[in-house]
Amino acid sequence: MAALHLVKLSVGTETVDGLEQWQQLRRLDFRDGCSRHVTRMWPKREAELLKGGSMYWVIKGSIQARQEIAGFEEVIGGDGIRRCAIVLKPDLIRTQPALRRPFQGWRYLKAEDAPMDLPKGRESEEPLPTELATALAEIGVL
Template structure:
């Protein structure tokens, strides 16, 4: 059995999975490899486990709604001279079942067994439920 771990991260300022995709596409176009990435201060101590099949799960409007496979970690030195970690991602955003997640700072590890399932093929293009309805349904265990 492959041992891996995922990351979970708030997508601050994002209104939907589609708006996250648009933002990532615009930013990725500025890079030679055209791959989306998220730059963070902290490097994962469990880097090998993350790179063994892990994804980053995006929290949008209070619930996990999508994930992306993590391809690698690149070192980035900011204009302030501080070393940071760029989490380099597969461009494909995979929609997941909506799962409530309380706000937190930075990123957290997410065990595979605690990760929401991907939406079945065909359902990934459905209009998402309004955030308030999705939250209410998730709270009572229906979503």
């Protein structure tokens, strides 16, 4: 069975480097060196996600990076509500850009729909003009 992934908007982030910097600061709170993303909903398909799944990050309207999912932890907020901390390995792996429309929360992403990783040493790809990228995405090419 192929791994199942999550896709999530990185709200307030302008670049992959910005996401990395923000996570580095937050990782200082944890001894394991992992990042965490806290969400209200616990994934029902947890077992599938733990078989090699990743969190794919949408930055400025396109998936640009991913992080491997290391696990899930229960977090009780100051309001007493149970939440899920998605534990992410620290390395951000850059991916080929894949346009995504805005959405709330996270979504499941099938392995066959996930963008490919960029080759090691390649920081990014030249973006397509917005109009062309949008048109290609609408017909299912991107």
